[in-house]
Amino acid sequence: MGIVGVEKYLENYPDTCCFVDIRQAVKDDDRKVVVVDGNVFHHMYIFRKFQWICGNTHGLVAEVRNFVRAFNRLGVKLVFFFCDHQSKEVRRKKWIRDRHANMRYVKKVLRRIEQMDMSVALIGSLPEGESHTPLDIKCWLRAALQEIQCEVICPVSDRVYHIASYARENNCLAIISQTSYFVFYEDLTAAIWSMKHLDMITMKTKAYNCKSLARRLHFENNYFPLLATLLGTTSMVKDRNRTKVRNCIRKRVSYALASDNMCDVTAQYIRENFDYNHLENVPVVLTKHFSSLSEMLVSDYLMYERMFKFKYITEDDVPNVSEMNLWEKIKKVCYDLQKRGRMCSKVRVILDEQFYEQHTMLEDFDDLPSISLLFRPLRQKIYAILLHEAEGFLKNREVKEWCFDNSGILCSTIVSPANIDKSIHPGLLNLWDLSNTSDGILENKWQLFANAVSSNLEYNLLRDLPAPLAIPTAVLFYLYREAPPIFPEYSCNLLSPWEIDVFISVVVTLPYRDGNFFRVIHRGNVRAIKLSALFMHGCQTMEMLHQACGYVVKEPNSIWYYFDGILFHDLYEKAKVGYKIINSCCNPEILAQFELIRKIVFLNC
Numbered sequence: 066m067g068i069v070g071v072e073k074y075l076e077n078y079p080d081t082c083c084f085v086d087i088r089q090a091v092k093d094d095d096r097k098v099v100v101v102d103g104n105v106f107h108h109m110y111i112f113r114k115f116q117w118i119c120g121n122t123h124g125l126v127a128e129v130r131n132f133v134r135a136f137n138r139l140g141v142k143l144v145f146f147f148c149d150h151q152s153k154e155v156r157r158k159k160w161i162r163d164r165h166a167n168m169r170y171v172k173k174v175l176r177r178i179e180q181m182d183m184s185v186a187l188i189g190s191l192p193e194g195e196s197h198t199p200l201d202i203k204c205w206l207r208a209a210l211q212e213i214q215c216e217v218i219c220p221v222s223d224r225v226y227h228i229a230s231y232a233r234e235n236n237c238l239a240i241i242s243q244t245s246y247f248v249f250y251e252d253l254t255a256a257i258w259s260m261k262h263l264d265m266i267t268m269k270t271k272a273y274n275c276k277s278l279a280r281r282l283h284f285e286n287n288y289f290p291l292l293a294t295l296l297g298t299t300s301m302v303k304d305r306n307r308t309k310v311r312n313c314i315r316k317r318v319s320y321a322l323a324s325d326n327m328c329d330v331t332a333q334y335i336r337e338n339f340d341y342n343h344l345e346n347v348p349v350v351l352t353k354h355f356s357s358l359s360e361m362l363v364s365d366y367l368m369y370e371r372m373f374k375f376k377y378i379t380e381d382d383v384p385n386v387s388e389m390n391l392w393e394k395i396k397k398v399c400y401d402l403q404k405r406g407r408m409c410s411k412v413r414v415i416l417d418e419q420f421y422e423q424h425t426m427l428e429d430f431d432d433l434p435s436i437s438l439l440f441r442p443l444r445q446k447i448y449a450i451l452l453h454e455a456e457g458f459l460k461n462r463e464v465k466e467w468c469f470d471n472s473g474i475l476c477s478t479i480v481s482p483a484n485i486d487k488s489i490h491p492g493l494l495n496l497w498d499l500s501n502t503s504d505g506i507l508e509n510k511w512q513l514f515a516n517a518v519s520s521n522l523e524y525n526l527l528r529d530l531p532a533p534l535a536i537p538t539a540v541l542f543y544l545y546r547e548a549p550p551i552f553p554e555y556s557c558n559l560l561s562p563w564e565i566d567v568f569i570s571v572v573v574t575l576p577y578r579d580g581n582f583f584r585v586i587h588r589g590n591v592r593a594i595k596l597s598a599l600f601m602h603g604c605q606t607m608e609m610l611h612q613a614c615g616y617v618v619k620e621p622n623s624i625w626y627y628f629d630g631i632l633f634h635d636l637y638e639k640a641k642v643g644y645k646i647i648n649s650c651c652n653p654e655i656l657a658q659f660e661l662i663r664k665i666v667f668l669n670c
Contacts, residue, residue, distance in 0.1 A: 067225075067245035069296045069307070072273075074328040075248070080277040085258065087268040091139045091238070099136065100232050102242035103147035103210075103217070104224060105260045106132075107203050109243055118174070118427065119589070120597040120630020125202070129209045135265055141238070144216045144231065147207055148224030149410035151419055164475050167425040175429055178589035202601075204608065207406045208623045217406040221413065223379045226372055229253055233375065241270075248275040249289040249373050282332040285341055290369035294362055295331050306358055313355060392458035395493045402497060408612050415451050420465040420477075427598035430473045433559070434552040436599055437468035440606045441480065442551060443543060446517035447606075449482035450613045453490050471552070489513050496615035510617035515539075517610055519547050526665050532619040533626040534662060536611065537572045540603035541565055541666050560596070565666060566646045567636050568600060572627045573658040574649050593637040597630040604628065 075081045091097070111128055136143050152160040207217050220227040225246045232240050232255040239256040240247055247257045259271040279286050295314060297307045311327060314334045338350055347366055352359040371377045389397060396416050402408035411421065421444065423437040433439075444466075452462045464480050489512040495501065496510060515524035518539045527535045545565055549556035560568075604624050611618055640646050650656040 067247075068249070068293045068298060070327050071245035071248070071296065072243075074326060075245070075273050075278060076271070078277075078281060081274050081281060082271050083274075084262075084269055085256070085272040087258070087270065088139060090256070091141055094238055096236055096238035097140055098142045098144060098235060098237045099258075100228050100237050100240045100255070101143050101145045102224070102228060102240065102244065102260065103145040103203070103206070105243045106145065106241070107147075107206055109260050110263065111206065118178070119594055119634050120601055120628070122205070122625040123629045123631070125205065126209050126625045129206065130213060132265065133210070133213055133215055135268065139268075142216075144218065144237075145207075145210055146224055146228045146231070147203055147217065147219045147406070148222065148227075149203065149219075151410075151414055152422060161475050164425055164469075168469065168473060168475075171425060171427055172429045175427070175591050175594070178594065179591050181588055202605075204409050204605065205624055209625070211406055212621075212623065219403050219406050219410075220379070221400055221403060221410075223372075223377065226377055226379060230375055239272075245273075246293075248273050248278055249286075249293055249369075250275075251286055251289075251374050282328065284332060284336055287341060287344060288332075288335050288339070290366055290373050291335055291339065291344075291347060292328075292331060293369045293373075294366040295334070296327060306361065310355065310358060310362070313358075317354065390458070391454060391494075395454065398494060398497050402612075407499075407616075409609055411609055412451060412612060415448060415464060418459055420467060421480075423466070423468045426469075426602060428469075428595055430469075430471055432555075432592070433595060433599065434555045435469045435471050435473075436602050437466075438470065439548055439551060439599070440543075440603060441466070441468070442483065442547065443517065443606055443610065445480060445483035446485060447610050447613050448480070449485045450490065450513065450517065450610075451493070452482055453485075453487065454492060485513075486516055489516065496613070499616060506615075507617065510614050514610060514614045514617050517614075518543050518607075521546065521668075522665075526668075530661070531658070532622050533576070534572060534658065535618045536604060536607050536622055537568070537600075537627045538662050538665055540600060540607050541568055541662070543607075544599070544603060545666055562667070563640055563646070564596065564637070566663070567633060567640050568628075569659055569662045569666070570636055570646045570649045571629065571633045572662065573655050574651070575627055575629060575632060577651070577655065578632065588638075590634060590638055590641075593634045594630070596637075597633055600628065600633075601630070 110132070111125065133143055207219070210217050218227070218231070225242075225244055228240060228242070229247060229250045231237070233250075233253055237255045239258045241258045241260050241263065243260045247253065253275070257273040257275070259273070262271040264270065275286070279289075282288075282292070295310060297310065314327075314331055317338065318330055318333050319337055338354070339347060348359075348363045351362045351366065355362055368377070396413075399408055399413050399416055403410060403413055414420065426436045428436055448462075448464050452459070455462055462482055464482070466478050466480050467475065468478070469475050489509055491506060491509045495506060496513075498506075511524040511528045515522045515527055519542060522539070522542055527539060530538060541560075544560050549559055552559075601624070611622075636644075636646065636649060647656070647659065650659045
């Protein structure tokens with residue numbers, strides 16, 4: 066990740082990349098704060114460690130806690146940065162191709178599980194990259210970190226820049242990531258540690274050395290923005306323009322190098338054609354050498370120059386609240402909540418008139434409808450809540466969605482917000498004022514939340530449930546009562562009453578289970594796995610509604626308090642062969658909760 070070829074180049078030489086003992090590094094330095102690139106932690110560390118395909122939420126929490134505990138024992142404070150990216154429209158075709166490729170792979174995984182091959186249940190078996198994970202769970206990962214008192218920061222954009230700025234301003238010991246951008250930043254004293262090579266048993270990893278890179282390339286650090294511009298980013302490595310740039314550079318190098326590596330060739334080109342003391346002439350030289358490509362290169366160069374010198378202006382730099390209209394104030398509060406990890410990025414992009422993107426799910430569209438389409442009516446209620454006050458500020462209140470249809474084709478659809486009872490909407494600023502806990506505003510929040518799930522769901526039924534039970538109960542109510550009419554052709558295959566009972570049993574018994582229960586599954590049931598994915602996506606969407614309504618459900622309410630896919634899988638297999646699910650309710654309190662949720666879900670059925 067980062068600049069093309071730089072990471073590989075760094076790892077080729079012992080002076081630019083070498084193993085470091087983290088214990089010794091901490092002991093030798095007074096600085097005790099380490100910044101972790103949360104996006105890289107999410108897809109390069111967490112998912113290599115445990116069986117996720119079935120929805121192993123307890124495994125997720127255990128891995129997070131073990132990681133943090135290992136550093137805490139050394140006296141190190143960890144600060145995590147996360148950032149969710151929307152795909153750019155200019156790269157939409159590639160995004161669509163990737164998603165279809167992911168879906169083909171998911172179907173292959175499900176077929177292998179049907180053949181009792183559970184080796185594919187490890188996320189490490191999937192194609193590398195966070196976009197390939199079958200369920201976007203960064204929101205739960207952030208919640209797990211916050212629960213153990215880790216500082217979590219979620220900038221609206223430019224994650225790498227904000228990580229580097231934080232490390233510089235707070236004089237941090239190190240940055241743990243896997244992007245080569247960090248070695249190019251000026252005045253960054255924090256060490257750059259590799260997430261890919263991190264061994265939590267020996268507490269060793271590889272460290273990348275910026276100064277040694279500059280010495281090996283035989284030029285000053287001021288040349289780094291130009292080097293990054295000409296090499297290009299890994300996301301653009303297949304871009305035809307990048308190939309043209311490389312060919313042009315090779316033609317202009319005065320003599321053949323012993324190394325054919327583009328880092329060496331590009332460095333030679335820079336040394337021969339650019340004066341270190343007159344870098345203000347860079348745009349002129351780029352225009353002369355690259356003609357039609359020069360506009361793109363000059364733009365990239367100016368961006369990198371500002372970025373690497375910490376003079377970059379990001380989307381997070383917004384004016385003061387006093388200068389804003391109502392809609393701008395709403396967006397500012399949303400941004401602030403997101404930065405603190407209290408609001409998912411999907412809420413912000415709706416306010417910004419962008420679009421809803423759905424990650425690849427664990428589905429094959431054979432016996433169940435598209436998970437994305439199944440929860441669209443619920444999202445339409447969320448859009449109505451979020452855009453309630455948008456009239457006069459936005460050109461239209463419609464939302465563009467990119468989702469899979471029931472035939473497995475990824476397509477865009479313009480979606481209108483649903484109708485809601487406007488009399489119970491107190492305004493987003495009131496909903497998102499988390500310091501206001503008056504009975505009146507709480508009543509509004511509960512009414513709005515329950516009404517969005519279903520007009521047939523009485524809010525007091527959810528309000529009176531213990532905190533961890535409210536969200537899963539709302540999801541099950543929606544799936545059993547609201548979802549079947551959406552796709553009548555699938556209604557008999559959605560959720561049977563006995564499958565609802567299995568979900569309820571997991572919800573009410575999970576807090577009483579021994580942690581050792583959550584073992585690895587050796588024989589997989591594909592329908593159980595797909596139902597787990599369906600339920601978890603329902604929980605994600607319900608959490609989005611929960612956030613839009615201003616956090617009405619008391620904590621703790623994270624998913625690991627009420628659901629684990631491995632437990633669900635185990636009970637599902639038992640129920641299929643005649644086990645009475647009610648027998649899993651081993652004491653009167655659990656039994657009472659089981660009957661209460663069942664009564665709400667099946668009310669008047």
